[in-house]
Amino acid sequence: MAQVVSEQKRPAAGFRLTDLIWILGVVALLIGATGMLDRLRFGLAPAAIGSYVPWGLWVSFYDYLVWLEVGSLLLFSGLVYLAHNESLAKIKPLVLFTGFVVLLMALILVAMDLGHFERFWHVYVYADFDSMITWMVWLHTAYLILLAAELFLALRGTGKGLLKVLGIVSLPLGLMLILVSGSIFGVVAARPLWNTSNLPLMFFISALASGASLLLLLVTVFWADKQSEEYTRLTQRLAQIAGWLMLGGTFIAGVLAFTILYQGGGNPQRAAALQLILAGPFWWSFWIVHIGLGVIVPVVIYFVFYKNRWLLMLGAALSVITFVAVTLNIVIPVLVTPELEGLAEAYQHQKLSLDYVPNLNEWLVVTFVFGFGALLYGLGLRFLPVLPKRAQE
Amino acid sequence: MAEQEKLTPHSTASGAVSRRNFLGALAAAGAVAAFEQLAANPQAVLAAYEEQIVQGTLGQGRSSADLKALDVLERMRLELLRALQKPASERRWVMVIDLRKCIGCHACTIGCVAENKLPPGVVYRPVIEEEFGTYPNVARRFIPRPCMQCENPPCVPVCPVNATYTNAEGIVEMDYERCIGCRYCLTACPYSARVSDFGFTYTEELPVIQGLLGTATADDYERAPNFEYGKQYARQGRASPVGNARKCHFCQHRILEGVLPACVTTCIGRATFFGDANDPESLVAELIARPNVLRLREELGTEPRVYYLK
Structure with a gap:
């Protein structure tokens, strides 16, 4: 008993890290506050987005966060409830809490992107189910409620049967959510590079790949006993899943890119948008950030250096962080490709331009939202029973 | 008649007046007459014009050939007024x-x-x-x-x-x-x-x-x-x-x-x-x-x- 008490008094695994997280959160909140205040005071005017590039940094980060949130929860529920992975089940509260915080961050960020966010309730009252955004909002709401219920039960440690049912229900719900988030872009016939049935599927694979790396990161950072065989087995399995998903996704994307670029693929506008990703001014965000740091380095670590705990953590962190380069490259290059040549020069205004580079205001709002998320996450880790306990406890 | 004589350029080179030019001349003559009326008593003319709009009778009685002789803006406006007489669902x-x-x-x-x-x-x-x-x-x-x-x-x-x-x-x-x-x-x-x-x-x-x-x-x-x-x-x-x-x-x-x-x-x-x-x-x-x-x-x-x- 005395040993148990001492174990409880002893700082839990990751204690210092949790403090660091919420302190960093406060700093980010303070830094981002000016941008957020400008956003609230002046609307979307200070942001770099305009009428010809109507979506930018915030929508890209929203999709990135949705990938992380839904991808990690889908994979987690699949492995735990369908593949019966008992080891992974031990970090259920941590995974659910992480997903919940990321979901809140995503929703705040996308709300900031609305011209009238105070009217968000219109999507419930005047819903048009022909619109993919309607489905997105309704599914996200359902997912938020489901996740909150799962988290509540997991933190209380009760209702295991119900928790399992909710976890299984979250599988089709999460699958629909990620496919719908891809369809938001996929159904837009005006934008040829988006307008393909492959895009929702690419969203699905990308979400699973980034989600797998997030799960791996959570395990490598917060698992209580990193010397145990269970830890080694779990991390190796997650690394393999993440690695194969990334390789598979990259292979499919490469094949698609070839068919689009070959002789213009019959659609110059589509080819131009893809050329912009591969060889435009921000080529480095694709080749160096995504392919280099986000795929090659993590995959090499996952398959070659998987026994090194620190390298594994580094690989997972790199993969999780750099996946935002994918959503940025999906959203922005397509929108900066002109629909009608010469239109951007026809009437001059900063909001009628095809030149889009995220500005300070947009980055500050993102910083604020990440600060909010980090503060909530750090405090949650500190005060809620979400961290895994040692095996002997 | 005096106005018609002024409009001889509408006649063909041979001196014969084509149907189209003749109608155009008539319309132009009407326009000149309308302008003179407008100059003499603008308020009465505008009141009558507005009354025709309200009654939906503006442009009625003019053949399509008459309309074609008008300036396109005037023609389109009369056609617009004509279209407005129809139910909305029949307009395109x-x-x-x-x-x-x-x-x-x-x-x-x-x-x-x-x-x-x-x-x-x-x-x-x-x-x-x-x-x-x-x-x-x-x-x-x-x-x-x-x-x-x-x-x-x-x-x-x-x-x-x-x-x-x-x-x-x-x-x-x-x-x-x-x-x-x-x-x-x-x-x-x-x-x-x-x-x-x-x-x-x-x-x-x-x-x-x-x-x-x-x-x-x-x-x-x-x-x-x-x-x-x-x-x-x-x-x-x-x-x-x-x-x-x-x-x-x-x-x-x-x-x-x-x-x-x-x-x-x-x-x-x-x-x-x-x-x-x-x-x-x-x-x-x-x-x-x-x-x-x-x-x-x-x-x-x-x-x-x-x-x-x-």
Whole structure:
């Protein structure tokens, strides 16, 4: 008993890290506050987005966060409830809490992107189910409620049967959510590079790949006993899943890119948008950030250096962080490709331009939202029973 | 008779007067007579004119040949009034733009801005300037780009709150109070014909100079309400239409009052035509039946109601 008490008094695994997280959160909140205040005071005017590039940094980060949130929860529920992975089940509260915080961050960020966010309730009252955004909002709401219920039960440690049912229900719900988030872009016939049935599927694979790396990161950072065989087995399995998903996704994307670029693929506008990703001014965000740091380095670590705990953590962190380069490259290059040549020069205004580079205001709002998320996450880790306990406890 | 004699240039070289020229001369003679009446007693003439509009009798009794002899603006206005006599669902408004006549003066753009009191960064009808060919065979072309008022508008189904829809006359409308400003419709429009109102004003950062017309007066002007969709939208704070998607609506508020869209009346080259394509006698029905007619990005199946004459 005395040993148990001492174990409880002893700082839990990751204690210092949790403090660091919420302190960093406060700093980010303070830094981002000016941008957020400008956003609230002046609307979307200070942001770099305009009428010809109507979506930018915030929508890209929203999709990135949705990938992380839904991808990690889908994979987690699949492995735990369908593949019966008992080891992974031990970090259920941590995974659910992480997903919940990321979901809140995503929703705040996308709300900031609305011209009238105070009217968000219109999507419930005047819903048009022909619109993919309607489905997105309704599914996200359902997912938020489901996740909150799962988290509540997991933190209380009760209702295991119900928790399992909710976890299984979250599988089709999460699958629909990620496919719908891809369809938001996929159904837009005006934008040829988006307008393909492959895009929702690419969203699905990308979400699973980034989600797998997030799960791996959570395990490598917060698992209580990193010397145990269970830890080694779990991390190796997650690394393999993440690695194969990334390789598979990259292979499919490469094949698609070839068919689009070959002789213009019959659609110059589509080819131009893809050329912009591969060889435009921000080529480095694709080749160096995504392919280099986000795929090659993590995959090499996952398959070659998987026994090194620190390298594994580094690989997972790199993969999780750099996946935002994918959503940025999906959203922005397509929108900066002109629909009608010469239109951007026809009437001059900063909001009628095809030149889009995220500005300070947009980055500050993102910083604020990440600060909010980090503060909530750090405090949650500190005060809620979400961290895994040692095996002997 | 004296007026008819003045109009001999309408006669053919042989001295015989063709039917078309004869009717044109008659119409012109009527126009001169009407002008003299107007000069003598303008209020009575305008009152009678308005009465004809109210009664729906303006233009009645004139044959299509008579109308063809008129200036296209006058003809289109009479055809507009005739179309307004029909139920809305039987009208099909279309716009025709003759690219050979457009001189790229941007008067339509500015006319639209003034009519709808558009703030900085919001434009419904920009004119694209295109240069093509290789020296020495180079040419320029001007392409005004209003909203295409598509029969299959891609911007409508993507709206999550039904804030945009096609009305009975085929015009794609906006409900500013319902729009949440997600800008999905902006991404979905293949013509980039929708813009977002980011809340800019022309006068916000201007200095106040005593003795001149002054910022206050200019400010009052730009904050005066427009009349889009038959409502009044004064520019106040962040209230709609700030934060909303905005678009050309063929000046529906003018059409319903029997007035042609601002871009049509301000076009100095008479390059923009407007009317009811369901009326086989109308000018626009005539124009869109020509072999040199085209529509932008037809391959997308949007069925635009804006036609271009090449």
